[in-house]
Amino acid sequence: MLKTDILIIGSGISGLFFAMKTAKKRPDLSIVIMTKETAKNTNTRLAQGGIAVVTDHLKDSFNKHIHDTLRSGGGLCDKEVVEMVIKQAPERLQELIEIGTSFDKDEKGQWDLGLEGGHSQHRILHHKDSSGQEIESKLLKIIKKMPNIELLENHMVIDINAETKKAKTTCTGVFFYEKKHNRIKYMRTRTIVLSTGGCGQLFENTTNPKIATGDGLAMAARAGAEIADMEYIQFHPTALFTGKENPLFLISEAVRGFGAHIVNEEGKRFLFKYDIRGELSTRDMVSNAISKELQLSGKDHVYLDCRHLDARKFYAHFPVIAAHCNELGIKPEKDLIPVVPAAHYQCGGIKVDLNGVTNIKNLYAIGECARTGLHGKNRLASNSLLEALVFAHQASENVDRTIAEFVFSSKILIPKFPKAEQTDDYHSFEILKKELQKLVTSFYTSEERDSDLAFEKIKSLHNDAVSLTETHEITIPFIEFSNMIATSLLIIKQCKAAPNKQMC
Numbered sequence: 001m002l003k004t005d006i007l008i009i010g011s012g013i014s015g016l017f018f019a020m021k022t023a024k025k026r027p028d029l030s031i032v033i034m035t036k037e038t039a040k041n042t043n044t045r046l047a048q049g050g051i052a053v054v055t056d057h058l059k060d061s062f063n064k065h066i067h068d069t070l071r072s073g074g075g076l077c078d079k080e081v082v083e084m085v086i087k088q089a090p091e092r093l094q095e096l097i098e099i100g101t102s103f104d105k106d107e108k109g110q111w112d113l114g115l116e117g118g119h120s121q122h123r124i125l126h127h128k129d130s131s132g133q134e135i136e137s138k139l140l141k142i143i144k145k146m147p148n149i150e151l152l153e154n155h156m157v158i159d160i161n162a163e164t165k166k167a168k169t170t171c172t173g174v175f176f177y178e179k180k181h182n183r184i185k186y187m188r189t190r191t192i193v194l195s196t197g198g199c200g201q202l203f204e205n206t207t208n209p210k211i212a213t214g215d216g217l218a219m220a221a222r223a224g225a226e227i228a229d230m231e232y233i234q235f236h237p238t239a240l241f242t243g244k245e246n247p248l249f250l251i252s253e254a255v256r257g258f259g260a261h262i263v264n265e266e267g268k269r270f271l272f273k274y275d276i277r278g279e280l281s282t283r284d285m286v287s288n289a290i291s292k293e294l295q296l297s298g299k300d301h302v303y304l305d306c307r308h309l310d311a312r313k314f315y316a317h318f319p320v321i322a323a324h325c326n327e328l329g330i331k332p333e334k335d336l337i338p339v340v341p342a343a344h345y346q347c348g349g350i351k352v353d354l355n356g357v358t359n360i361k362n363l364y365a366i367g368e369c370a371r372t373g374l375h376g377k378n379r380l381a382s383n384s385l386l387e388a389l390v391f392a393h394q395a396s397e398n399v400d401r402t403i404a405e406f407v408f409s410s411k412i413l414i415p416k417f418p419k420a421e422q423t424d425d426y427h428s429f430e431i432l433k434k435e436l437q438k439l440v441t442s443f444y445t446s447e448e449r450d451s452d453l454a455f456e457k458i459k460s461l462h463n464d465a466v467s468l469t470e471t472h473e474i475t476i477p478f479i480e481f482s483n484m485i486a487t488s489l490l491i492i493k494q495c496k497a498a499p500n501k502q503m504c
C-alpha cells in the first residue's frame with residue numbers, strides 16, 4: 001500500500017511553496033506532490049502582472065494596501081486576514097528572492113513597481129510580463145532537488161477518502177488515476193493539502209487553462225468540507241478576443257496601469273461614465289462597464305488602445321503580450337487590440353481558517369481553491385500569488401506543529417473501482433463540456449438568474465455523461481466533467497442564496 005506523510009495535490013505556486021518550506025524544515029517527513037498533467041500546466045505559470053507587496057514605505061504603506069483590498073472586496077473581506085496577508089508579504093517576497101526569483105528593477109536599481117486597477121499606488125513586483133513562469137520555474141528547480149519530495153506528474157486525484165467518527169470527519173488518503181499505467185490506485189496519508197486552483201473552465205470565455213475544472217473544490221465538498229462565496233467569480237476585463245476557443249490569452253491589467261485606454265467601436269473611451277477611476281478602476285467595475293457597453297452596441301468586443309504609448313518601452317515591459325499580438329498580426333503600436341471580459345478567478349472556495357485548515361481533520365486548502373476571506377466579492381489585482389504564498393506559509397507552520405498528532409489510519413475500506421480506461425470519449429465529453437460552459441455562462445451573466453431551470457439543465461447534462469460511461473467505465477473526461485457539474489451546482493446554489501448579485 002502506498003503511503004506518505006503529506007500529500008499535496010497541485011503543482012502551482014501554493015503547492016510548491018508549501019512543499020519547499022515544509023520539506024526544508026522537516027527532512028524526516030515524506031512529501032508527495034501529485035499533479036494531473038505536467039507540473040508546468042498551471043494557472044500560476046500564466047500569471048503576468050506580478051505580486052502586490054508594499055516595498056516603498058515613503059509613498060506607500062500597509063494601510064493603503066489594506067484599504068485598497070477592502071475596497072475592492074466590496075465590504076465582504078475578512079479584515080484580520082487582509083491585515084495578516086499584507087503585513088506578511090515582504091517576508092514571503094524575500095523567500096522568493098532567496099531562491100533566485102528575479103523581479104525587474106529600474107535604472108536606479110529600485111524595484112520597477114507596476115500599477116494595476118484598484119491599487120492607489122505602484123506596488124506590483126513583476127518579472128517582465130511572465131512573473132508566474134519565473135516564480136514557478138524557480139520553485140520547481142528547488143523542489144526537484146529535495147530528497148524528501150516526490151513529484152508525480154500525470155497523477156490525477158479522483159477523490160479523498162474520509163472517515164467519520166463521533167461526528168468528526170478525518171481524511172485518510174486519496175484515490176488517484178495513474179495515466180502511465182492506466183490504473184486507479186490508493187495512497188494513505190497523514191495530511192492532504194489541496195492546492196488545485198480554480199474553476200474558470202466552467203465558462204465559455206476564460207483565461208484559465210484546461211486544468212481549471214474545480215476538481216479540488218468538488219472533492220472537498222464530497223468529503224464534507226464547507227464551501228463559501230462561490231457566487232463571486234471574477235471576470236478579467238481584457239482577455240484577447242479572437243472569436244476562437246478558450247482559454248483566451250490575457251492582456252495584463254498592468255497594460256492599463258502603463259497607460260492603455262479601453263475604447264469602443266467608435267474609438268471613444270467610455271469607462272468614466274461608470275466609475276471616476278476609468279481604466280484604473282477594479283476588475284468588477286471595468287468588466288461590468290464593458291458588458292453594458294457591449295449590450296448597448298450589440299458588438300462582441302471592445303478594444304485596448306496602446307497606440308499613444310512609448311512603443312519601445314511597451315515592448316520592453318510586455319514582451320510576451322507584444323509577441324503574442326504580433327503573431328496574430330496585431331501591432332500594439334498602431335492597431336487596436338480586441339478584448340472581452342473573461343472568467344478569471346474564483347474568489348470563493350473551500351472555507352479555511354488563518355492556517356489554511358478546513359473543517360475536515362488533516363485537510364488543508366491553499367491557493368485559489370481556498371476561500372480565505374482575503375478577496376471578498378472581488379479580488380484586488382495581483383493579490384492572488386501573494387495569498388498563495390502567505391497561506392502556504394501558514395499551513396506549513398501549522399502542519400509542522402501538529403503533524404505528530406496524525407497517525408496513519410489502520411482500517412481502510414477501499415471501494416472497488418472499475419478498471420480505468422483512456423478511451424475515445426474525449427470528443428463526446430468535449431461536446432458536453434461546451435454545453436455546460438454555455439449554460440453556466442448564460443446563468444451567471446444573466447440579469448434575471450433562473451436557478452431552478454439551471455439546476456434542471458445541469459442534472460440532465462450529468463445524466464448524459466453517466467450514460468456515456470456505461471460502456472467506458474471511469475475515464476479522465478468523466479471525472480473532470482463530474483467535478484465541473486458539482487462545482488457548477490455549488491455556484492448556482494450559492495448565487496441563489498446570495499443577497500447581492502455579482503454582476504458581469
Ligand SMILES: Cc1cc2nc3c(=O)[nH]c(=O)nc-3n(C[C@H](O)[C@H](O)[C@H](O)COP(=O)(O)OP(=O)(O)OC[C@H]3O[C@@H](n4cnc5c(N)ncnc54)[C@H](O)[C@@H]3O)c2cc1C
Nearest residue numbers: 010011012014036043044047049050157197367368384385
Ligand atoms: C492568465 C492568468 C494571469 C494571472 N495573473 C496573475 C497575476 O499577475 N498576479 C496574481 O496575483 N494572480 C494572477 N493570476 C491568478 C493566479 O495565477 C492564480 O490564482 C494562482 O496561480 C493559483 O495558484 P494555485 O497554487 O492555487 O494553483 P494553480 O497554479 O492553478 O495550479 C493548480 C494545480 O492543481 C493541479 N490539479 C487540479 N486538479 C487536480 C487533480 N484532480 N489531481 C491532481 N492535480 C490537480 C493542476 O494540474 C495544477 O498543477 C492569473 C491567472 C491567470 C489564469
